[in-house]
Amino acid sequence: MNLIPEPARPLYVQVNSGTSSIYGDAFGILYTIVDDTGAAVTFGAGDYANLTGTSGTGIYTLDEGAHAGSYSVSYLTGLNLTGPDATDYILNPFSSAGSHTVDPRTISVNASGTLSKTYDGTTSLPAGAESMLSFNNLATGDTGITVTISFGRL
Numbered sequence: 255m256n257l258i259p260e261p262a263r264p265l266y267v268q269v270n271s272g273t274s275s276i277y278g279d280a281f282g283i284l285y286t287i288v289d290d291t292g293a294a295v296t297f298g299a300g301d302y303a304n305l306t307g308t309s310g311t312g313i314y315t316l317d318e319g320a321h322a323g324s325y326s327v328s329y330l331t332g333l334n335l336t337g338p339d340a341t342d343y344i345l346n347p348f349s350s351a352g353s354h355t356v357d358p359r360t361i362s363v364n365a366s367g368t369l370s371k372t373y374d375g376t377t378s379l380p381a382g383a384e385s386m387l388s389f390n391n392l393a394t395g396d397t398g399i400t401v402t403i404s405f406g407r408l
Contacts (some may be wrong), residue, residue: 262344265295267329269314269352277322277359278393283314285329288348297337304339315351319395322358326351362390 270284287295287308297305313332316325328351335343365387371380 260342262342264346265289265335265343266292266346266348267312267333268292268348268350269327269329269354271353273352274355274357276357277320278396279359281314281316281318281354281356283312283316283327283352283354285312285333285352287335287345292348302339304337305335305343306337307335308333308345309336310334316354320356322356324353324355327354328352359391359393361392364388364390 266288268286268288270286273282273284275281287297289295295302295305297307310333313330314327315330316327329345329347333345334340335345365383367386369380369383369386
């Protein structure tokens with residue numbers, strides 16, 4: 255009789271490359287569960303007949319609020335396997351990272367009424383102009399919009 259339980263067998267979370275999102279939106283990072291050779295695991299078949307999928311929310315090396323740019327992304331924690339044999343396995347980060355691009359968010363600035371400024375050598379907005387401006391399509395939590403008016407000769 256063997257009283258020592260067998261250690262959990264590792265499977266890996268491989269972050270898929272080539273995903274993208276717009277700044278301020280959910281990342282939508284996709285992943286594949288793979289074995290130690292990098293081959294995709296097929297739930298419900300073969301050695302994995304008693305695994306049915308994953309649950310939970312993955313936490314990755316890309317933080318919410320990341321600015322526009324290209325990132326190398328790895329899985330950290332947060333996912334669980336499901337099915338009768340789920341406790342026989344442990345999920346780990348895969349050895350190579352995936353890639354994700356955060357695209358810039360387009361915003362628009364609208365002015366109600368007429369903005370006018372007599373040239374005074376500065377680029378500041380006329381007094382009271384801030385209340386005439388509205389911004390559309392800002393990401394949740396974004397503040398600190400700065401508007402600069404530039405003057406020059408034609």
